[in-house]
Amino acid sequence: MAYRYPPLARKLHWATAALVAVMIGLGFWITWFEPKNATLKFALYDVHESTGVLVFVLVLARLLRRMANPPAPLPSTVPKLVRAAAHANHLLLYALLLLQPVLGFLATNAWGFPFRWARLIPFPSPVGKDEALAPVLSDLHLAGAILLLLLIGAHLGGAFFHGVIRRDGVVQRML
Ligand code: HEM
Numbered sequence: 001m002a003y004r005y006p007p008l009a010r011k012l013h014w015a016t017a018a019l020v021a022v023m024i025g026l027g028f029w030i031t032w033f034e035p036k037n038a039t040l041k042f043a044l045y046d047v048h049e050s051t052g053v054l055v056f057v058l059v060l061a062r063l064l065r066r067m068a069n070p071p072a073p074l075p076s077t078v079p080k081l082v083r084a085a086a087h088a089n090h091l092l093l094y095a096l097l098l099l100q101p102v103l104g105f106l107a108t109n110a111w112g113f114p115f116r117w118a119r120l121i122p123f124p125s126p127v128g129k130d131e132a133l134a135p136v137l138s139d140l141h142l143a144g145a146i147l148l149l150l151l152i153g154a155h156l157g158g159a160f161f162h163g164v165i166r167r168d169g170v171v172q173r174m175l
């Protein structure tokens with residue numbers, strides 16, 4: 001029987017994929033097309049920030065689940081180089097999916113906005129208002145988003161390679 005990721009792993013994969021797509025769209029919306037209406041603007045910031053924290057938690061859950069039940073190796077027909085590239089891609093995706101929300105959270109802090117998850121649960125402000133640090137953290141958050149987009153692009157390229165060119169059943173592992 002060909003290996004398939006367990007149902008929880010697949011659900012978490014697709015939930016994070018959908019949320020990350022929404023996060024990137026929202027992030028560019030609030031910075032590049034900042035709404036004039038202040039209520040809408042702050043609502044979009046709140047949704048972006050709280051959803052970003054949710055992504056962090058979901059990714060952590062994915063990693064813990066993966067440690068408890070690691071996936072089967074890729075089929076032996078997958079070339080060594082492709083295997084290494086996929087491994088590096090997944091590793092970097094996980095690292096960035098954890099780092100990006102932390103950078104966003106610290107940037108929010110440094111701009112002087114204490115964070116309340118879903119406007120309900122107050123988070124401590126580890127950096128506090130810092131006008132020198134804030135733009136640096138925002139730049140890193142932008143760089144993180146660009147890197148994430150590149151990694152997702154490579155990931156989609158991999159899915160296309162396996163699903164359309166090789167038809168080797170790898171995409172089916174996550175469906
Ligand atoms: C997977 C998680 C996240 C992704 C993919 C993401 C993505 C983005 C993107 C693409 C931008 C636009 C960047 C620019 O044009 O400068 C942005 C801006 C922003 N994000 Fe996030 N973000 C994430 C998590 C968070 C979190 C958790 C927070 C805060 C708690 C946050 C706070 C902000 C803020 C305040 C901005 C406005 C610009 C700035 O100060 O950097 N983000 N985000």
Ligand code: HEM
Nearest residue numbers: 017020021066071090093094152155159170171172173174
């Ligand atoms: C924002 C979008 C996405 C993110 C962040 C993402 C992230 C990841 C990560 C971190 C893994 C590693 C899973 C593990 O072994 O623990 C993975 C696996 C996988 N992803 Fe995605 N993914 C995204 C979108 C997609 C899309 C659109 C497809 C399209 C078919 C896809 C197909 C797959 C497949 C087939 C695997 C399993 C590869 C294997 O069996 O080793 N992903 N994804």
